[in-house]
Amino acid sequence: MTLMTERPTISGTEPRSFEALLADLDELVLPDGYRAxxxxxxxxxxxxxxxxxxxxxxxxxxxxxxxxxxxxxxxGGPFLYVFPGDERAYGPDIHAAHEQTFETTSNHLDGEALSFVAELTSSSTRDDDLTDKVVVYGRAGVPIYLLLDMQEEQATVFSTPSAKGYESRCTRPFGEELPLPAPFDCTLDTTGFQAPEK
Incomplete structure (x- = not known):
C-alpha cells in the first residue's frame, strides 16, 4: 500500500474488491489528525x-x-456508513438515522438507513463532497443531503433522491434560512455558520 501526501489515498498495485478495502480500512492505523x-x-x-x-x-x-x-x-460522531452498490464507505460529518441502525456490533453501518447527512467541506474534501457524495447519497435514497460549502460560505440542500443522485437542490448563503423538505419539513437557520473573524 502507498500513502500519498496531497490528499492521501491508499491503494495497492492490483485493484481490490470493496470487501477487501473495507477489511483494509478496519486494519488501518491512521496518522494523527486524519480520518479514512x-x-x-x-x-x-x-x-x-x-x-x-x-x-x-x-x-x-x-x-x-x-x-x-x-x-x-x-x-456528529465518527461512524462509517457503507454503500456496497457504489463500493463507497463514508464517515459523514453529521448523520441522522433510525435508532435501530446503531443496534449492531459492526462498525459498518447501512448507508441506506440514513434519513439525513451533512458534509462540511474543506479544501481537501470539497470536490468529493460536491460530486461523488451527491450521486452516492442520492442513489442510496438518503432523503436529505446538506452540503455546507465552508469556503464559499453557502449551504445547499439536496433532496428528491433518484438513481442519478438528487433531482432537487436549493442554495442559500450562510445567515439565511434554508428550507428542508420531508422527512424534516422545517427551515434551517444558517446563522452562525461563518468562520470566526481573524
Missing part, C-alpha cells in the same frame, strides 16, 4: 476538521433535533 473513507476504489485520508466546525455541527444538530422523524437520532 472509501471513495472511487481507494482508501482516502482526510485531515480532521477546523475547530469552528464543531460549533457549526452543534448548531445543526440542535436546530434539527426537534424535527427528526420519530425514532431517529442525529449525531
Amino acid at each position: 473513507e472509501i471513495i472511487r476504489g481507494s482508501i482516502v485520508l482526510s485531515p480532521w476538521s477546523k475547530g469552528y466546525y464543531h460549533r457549526v455541527m452543534g448548531l445543526i444538530c440542535d436546530r434539527l433535533r426537534p424535527h427528526l422523524p420519530q425514532g431517529h437520532d442525529i449525531s
Whole structure:
C-alpha cells in the first residue's frame, strides 16, 4: 500500500474488491489528525476538521433535533456508513438515522438507513463532497443531503433522491434560512455558520 501526501489515498498495485478495502480500512492505523473513507476504489485520508466546525455541527444538530422523524437520532460522531452498490464507505460529518441502525456490533453501518447527512467541506474534501457524495447519497435514497460549502460560505440542500443522485437542490448563503423538505419539513437557520473573524 502507498500513502500519498496531497490528499492521501491508499491503494495497492492490483485493484481490490470493496470487501477487501473495507477489511483494509478496519486494519488501518491512521496518522494523527486524519480520518479514512472509501471513495472511487481507494482508501482516502482526510485531515480532521477546523475547530469552528464543531460549533457549526452543534448548531445543526440542535436546530434539527426537534424535527427528526420519530425514532431517529442525529449525531456528529465518527461512524462509517457503507454503500456496497457504489463500493463507497463514508464517515459523514453529521448523520441522522433510525435508532435501530446503531443496534449492531459492526462498525459498518447501512448507508441506506440514513434519513439525513451533512458534509462540511474543506479544501481537501470539497470536490468529493460536491460530486461523488451527491450521486452516492442520492442513489442510496438518503432523503436529505446538506452540503455546507465552508469556503464559499453557502449551504445547499439536496433532496428528491433518484438513481442519478438528487433531482432537487436549493442554495442559500450562510445567515439565511434554508428550507428542508420531508422527512424534516422545517427551515434551517444558517446563522452562525461563518468562520470566526481573524
